Amino acid sequence: MERKHFAVAGFTGLIVAIQLATRITGTEYFLTQLTMTAYYSLVIVGLCMLIGYAGQISLGHAGFFAIGGYVTAFLTTWDLKSNHGAFVSLLERSGALVSRQDVYGGNLLTVHPWLACVSAILLTVVVAYLVGGPVLKLKGHYLAMATLGIGIIVYRIVLGTEFLGASDGISEVPGFPLPGGLVVTGDSSLRISNYYLAWGVVILGMVLLLNLIHSRVGRALAALHGAEDAAEAMGIPTARYKLHTFVLSAVFASLAGVLLTHFNGGIGPSEAGVMKSVRYVAIVAIGGMANLWGALSMSLVLNYLSLRGYFGTYDDAVFGAILILIMLFAPDGLLRRHLFSDMKRLFSRDHAGEEAP
């Protein structure tokens, strides 16, 4: 347990160090991409939980990300002023709606970001439960294709729906107000607070997952991953655990979508694209399938490099190549295969969280 706290503290230290480094070198504009990286990392650790611990693959997580992002983007930009139904006035009286000015100075009456966020998460949970049940019964390439299909359906829907902005996406999404005067927004004056906010959310998510892994559920998942039939025979409700992990990782993706949409001030259909899903899987693979810290650190590095445009026009090709190489040479994931087994021999105890970045 102690090592786990050490890792969390170490990672927090790294985050602070990065911020200080940008401060000293005067490159604080890097923080914008680093904040976006944080939100993508949230998807990655959720997916890592699903792939590494529950042993189920999902090639459709960009879909859940997009569900979160689009629901909140739509609700917070949809003007309800001209709509005088009983439901709208009820919402208005209960304080669920906010009035604000758009960029042209006109008044807008929209759903409060908090309500939008809750609706987004709820919708994700419902969708994940509905599709997760039948999908997780599948195995091998059926499972891969089915999750891929779900991602593509979400992509096609956001691309083809007029009120979701079709291929333009939704823009002018307002900031997300938090208690204490914090706002999730891309405003450069709030860059540092947003940076810490984003990584704070990621670290919270990590702590939650780490605790889950070391709990009864985590051990059940490990058993399930090792031998599903044996786990079933031991009385573990495998189907239910798989489904719950699937929903949990979908919620992580959705929350990341919500926050990143508020941070960027908009969302486009490319966020739902197949390449995004493949990229998430690639990062989980290179980080070590069942290694949350490995996935997180790889996500920090690769997402950042990609967002800064270091891969240029080869962006997708890089992630495709990573995926192939990892699957060919180290199907258990890169960081787990070499470093982790050596470290395990050194410490001779099995802790999933010691691969500090």
Add this chain to the structure above:
Amino acid sequence: MLGGMIAVTLHKLMPLPLAIMSAVVLTMIVGAVIEIVFIRWLDKPSVLRMVIITIGLSILIREIALHIWGESVRALPYFTGSSVSSINLGGVYISSQVLWVVGIGALAVAALTAFFNLTMLGRQMRACAANRDAARLCGIDAKNMVTLSFVLSASIGAIGGCVVCPITYVQYDSGTQLAIKGFTVAILGGLGNSTAAVGAGMILGVLESFSIWVLPTAYKEAISIAILLAILFVKPSGIFGSAEAARLKEF
């Protein structure tokens, strides 16, 4: 996609039939190389691992195609006639290329069925699909069979790409969509049953085309996937396949 693209490129240098034939051969070589480099040497790979590798490969091929051919949309000329000419079949006007597509499709299915049922090689391949270990015990080289099946499906894919690309056009990213449709059709018909796959393909095509009556056109592409999901949920062995046969296969 690769077949179509190569054929379009080669057509500038040589006559159409020769260009298509060389494109098919080249795609077969690419298929063989991919299998030998990426899959053959893996020791008992899990299906999921192979799926992820092939997805990664399809992305790589797509990106390479993007860098070679750019984003422009290309097409082969119509094999006979032109895009405006049509043939009158009992009052119905059909483009001549559609007849080419149907004809070559039928020919390919007939050839495949004959190959799998009548030749020794085809039977060996089916044995490998059904049970790899048992097939190897009978002296079949399973690895060669996998390579061969890659080459075979690459060649059929390339032929298909060449035949339809005068109608549908071809672009660097037209492969992914076709791959998913192909997978849908294969599942719908039951894996390893090419005659049923044709029926399934027709059902899918008709459903997709008529879906624009009730749904916006932009959702058309989602239809095939929704059908895929529905089939997977309800009857993973395919509508024409038997559940028992599917259970015997190792997935």
